[in-house]
Amino acid sequence: MLATIDGVLDWPALKQLRAALADGAFVDGQTTAGFRAKRVKHNEQLSPKAADRKSLDDMILNALRGHDDFQRLAFPKAIQRPLFSRYGVGMNYGLHVDDALMGKERRIRSDLSVTVFLNNPDDYDGGELEMMSAFGPQEVKLPAGSAVLYPSSTLHRVKPVAAGERLAAVTWVQSFIADPARREILIDVDRMRRRLTSVDPDGEETDLAFKTYANLLRMWSDV
Ligand SMILES: O=C(O)CCC(=O)C(=O)O
Numbered sequence: 001m002l003a004t005i006d007g008v009l010d011w012p013a014l015k016q017l018r019a020a021l022a023d024g025a026f027v028d029g030q031t032t033a034g035f036r037a038k039r040v041k042h043n044e045q046l047s048p049k050a051a052d053r054k055s056l057d058d059m060i061l062n063a064l065r066g067h068d069d070f071q072r073l074a075f076p077k078a079i080q081r082p083l084f085s086r087y088g089v090g091m092n093y094g095l096h097v098d099d100a101l102m103g104k105e106r107r108i109r110s111d112l113s114v115t116v117f118l119n120n121p122d123d124y125d126g127g128e129l130e131m132m133s134a135f136g137p138q139e140v141k142l143p144a145g146s147a148v149l150y151p152s153s154t155l156h157r158v159k160p161v162a163a164g165e166r167l168a169a170v171t172w173v174q175s176f177i178a179d180p181a182r183r184e185i186l187i188d189v190d191r192m193r194r195r196l197t198s199v200d201p202d203g204e205e206t207d208l209a210f211k212t213y214a215n216l217l218r219m220w221s222d223v
């Protein structure tokens with residue numbers, strides 16, 4: 001399932017992140033690519049040694065963790081430290097699959113991949129993120145501050161940037177609901193219980209929807 005989340009970063013946060021990226025040292029994206037992805041990765045990433053790096057990482061991690069939609073859709077158990085990517089003219093990231101396991105000190109399994117867009121679609125031509133879903137290719141290019149969440153199991157790419165510059169923070173989530181089918185059921189039942197709460201707050205079926213959600217969550221959570 002592919003989901004977009006609006007308003008992950010507000011304007012002050014975007015301004016601060018963009019200023020840090022404008023001043024920061026970038027390194028070749030090859031340094032963080034897996035064995036096969038290296039062949040096709042042509043971008044730049046903020047240096048892990050950048051002075052304020054930890055606080056920039058925390059801005060992304062806290063913004064995601066604090067967002068209701070992210071919690072509702074991802075069931076995050078662990079989130080990887082983000083990469084800040086920059087794609088200038090001609091840069092792209094060809095078709096690849098993300099590593100299944102990530103992190104050195106603390107390993108996580110990548111269930112969901114996340115891109116937080118740091119600048120606007122008008123700021124660059126091309127640079128769409130394209131996922132090869134079961135229903136064919138799907139392209140995403142979102143406004144600054146919005147994020148897309150998609151299964152890490154999919155092949156995907158970033159199309160070449162033809163003009164301007166694409167800025168994004170990317171990260172990966174280990175979900176405490178490992179099975180995507182179960183995750184989808186929980187997301188659907190959550191929608192139903194919310195709807196029932198608003199149309200029939202005192203209804204017996206509303207209680208049942210909450211009970212079903214809680215019991216499925218209890219049955220499937222790996223926390
Ligand atoms: O920049 C993006 O939207 C995704 C980049 C990507 O696929 C990756 O870093 O693995």
Ligand SMILES: [Fe+2]
Binds near residue numbers: 096
């Ligand atoms: Fe990727």
